[in-house]
Amino acid sequence: MNLVRFLALSMVSTVLCFSVAEAADGKSDRPVRGGDPVVDEINKYLRQGWTDNEVEPSPEADDSEWLRRVYLDVVGHIPESGTVEKFLSEKNSGKRRELVSELVEDPRFVRHMTTVWANVLIGRNAPDRTSREGLEKFLRESFAKNRPWNEIVYDLLTAEGHFEQNGAVNFILGQLTGNPNRDDYAVEATAKATKIFLGMQVQCTQCHDHPFNDWKQNQFWEFNSFLRQVRRRDVDKYDAASGRNVDDYSELVRRDYEGPVYFETRQGLMKVAYPKYFDKEIDSGKKTNRRQQLAEVMAKSDGNQQVARAFVNRTWGHFMGYGFTRPVDDMGPHNPPSHPELLDFLTEEFVKSNYDVRQLVKWICNSEAYHLTSQFNPKNEIDNPSIGEIPLFSHMYVKALTVEQLYDSLIVATNADQAGKGSYEDAQRQKEVWLREFMRIFGGNEDDEPTLFSGTIPQALMLMNGDLTKQAISPDKGAFLTTVLSSPKLRNDNQRIQALYISALGRIPSRAEYAKIEKVMRQAPSPIMAYQDLYWALLNSNEFVLNH
């Protein structure tokens, strides 16, 4: 590399660079967000919170910060370079709202929601004899049609049948293990269903009244009695090659069950519980399909709209980094929400919209708070939920990428799957291998708010030295870096550095950054090595692994 030339060029700002720098200085016009009555109300409630707590919101995020965020949150990966360049150069003041509308209609939104919800429902490592593919197919079709959330919940609670033909069975199937005649057969299913669909943690009340919420032990068993008419059936088949029986398929079947369930209190008293959802009792006779009754009352006629409330809370948490309660699935009088009126309002509107998932996403992504930068300002430093404060949403909270977001973003940033000469199938196979590795090293089933980088040494080593990174910075023909460096459109080092920044971080480097990088590049043994080091550093940077 000609360093003198590099230095000279880096002093010259491109037009693009200039306009962004201006936006970051806050001099550009700040488009008015909102315009939708629901969004206006959200803004009103949050502003009230800022006033009451004497904080000032941070400035609006610049286009590149916001674009990267909305891509990660809505479609699950960073934007491609071309998208970034196009979005930054557009002048239309309504472009953010237009983009949100486009993204929720994008198949990648469906894919991302499917991943997120499959993880919530059965975890990243699907339990034995549970079909993740089946569940994903059900979710994919549901989100693609934008089916109302309460109908999706209804199906997940009532499904019967083959685990691939009716993928909705996998949620309950995944919770059933052991002897179906034992009292604890449906205990996990009870705990998971209430936690996920109602946002209520009742698992402790299995054995005793809850020490710090309103749940009583009898309520756990009342709820549990709804799930007693269920059993998994695992079917094997003969495998001629090995001469042994192997897994074939599993299904969820209805079993006869009538009457109450019995449970024991800590004091050793036996008690009975009949199927009862809060104050609504269901006939406990043999003819009642209890799961159907439960799904009816929970998803369709619950005056408290708890299914809607739980979904709103979790979705808010997905986009804003924190829900209105912490954790998002532990709601109740013992754990008051940060913005009770806003939560009520959004729940109400979500129900009125007929549980329209895309509409809810649009409301949140168009809200003022979603557009704020993740930088604190001196007047909102107290708004720091990572040290236990109640979230005020006066700036965006930094979120760690999930393993799926990280993996897909690496693929987007590097085209690593397309490098090499193999066929499409080879490329897919390679991608699968990498993904499995990522899952193993980054996986884990922690489903709480990923607000801090949960970095471990094996994770860092994988990003530093793993095959995907090696491939991305390989000097071989066809590798991403080589493609960028040999592109005839990029005529000088300044432009090349910018191209790498855009593809990894979705933004243009500042002048100070150009200068610093140049200084380090100068120490490299060769220009290609200098670029390899730069791209390696971009992919390993905190800015890359965080959604801000």
Add this chain to the structure above:
Amino acid sequence: MQFATPRGMSRRHFLNHMAVGGAATLGASQFLQHLQANAAEVQKNQRACILVWLGGGAPTIDMWDLKPESKNGGDFKPISTKGDLQICEHLPEIAKVMDKMSVVRSMSTREADHTRGTYFMHTGYVPNPTVVHPTFGSVVSYELGAKRKDLQIPAFVSVGGGGMDPGFLGMSNAPFVVDAQGRIQNADMGQDAGRLGQRLTMLEAVEDSFINSKRGDSGKAHKDIYIKARDLMTSTQMEAFRVDQEKPEVRAGYGSTPFGDMLVMARRLVEKGVPFVEVRNPNGWDLHNDVFNTLRRTNLPNLDKGIAGLVNDLKARGMFENTVVICMGEFGRTPRINQNTGRDHWAQSWSVLAGGGGLMGGRAIGKTDADGLRIESESYLPSDLWATVAHSLRIPLDTVHTSKNGRPMKIANGGTPIKDLIG
């Protein structure tokens, strides 16, 4: 062998390079002092636990609690040991060190499913759908890791395969998994140390503006991990994983088998100050068929030399009094022998081998009936076992951790140290 020692550049050169590049947090001379402080003396007094895991569930009735008079007794005869108990005739080397180890014969753990039993024995808690409890190695990592200032290897190493979940203690306390040969995935950049230094310098240039941009602590947390990863990649402590550097006669003491070498690695790791090492015995112990032949031919000889070698070596190095050794699986196996000359899963009455770290040796603790079916004394849970280990590691038993949903969790599920083990 994949290995991360910098190539093509001396360590001093590397460190200078890093210092010039600005990426090193410690200056070169400070760093070298650090290494000297790492001398063996320091670690000798540090407490540690080695868990030898017999995955699949070992038939402890054929190993530690034989019933020669019963129809459940099987093929093996008991032999006398240097302790006050008899064990299986196919464990003659362990018999010679049995004055240092004890057997708890009254484990009763009710989880006879592999997954649930593995979880219960590792954590002290039965599985619960909404909390993931940390495996005890993660608890030790959380409690002792930060106190081992000189330790550059993660505080919980799992040798030979899949690790367990750190649960609510988070991924920074996850087991650091290495294979049986001590290979660490992705530890090698395939570049010389100069390039690593150069890249880390570049990383700093790229990411400093974000760290300094007032967005909370995540950026800093990320950087800390990279510093740890760099320290690990370049650390002389990585030699602990290199069993091939050990004298052949030392390895021979452990049987010169893959399992023996895994235990040699565990000892080397403890010597460097790692407080918890789990070693996965590579033999399968899920012996539904042909249990006696399998034990006689492979599983027992392998275990016999490995465990005896470990005890002798720890003793010879003055490390035995500070290092607890536990050898167990997820449950025992049925006293009744099935039609395939095998034994099935059994969690009601079974045995665990324990010793070192100041625990009593030579004892049989607890008692099963003549057919091995019932416990005739006080019975013990994994929580009691881990409370015993915590006691030995000087981790206070009133320690409480908080799960992510705010529930207070007593260390080792509030278990009580086993009296006859702690003396």
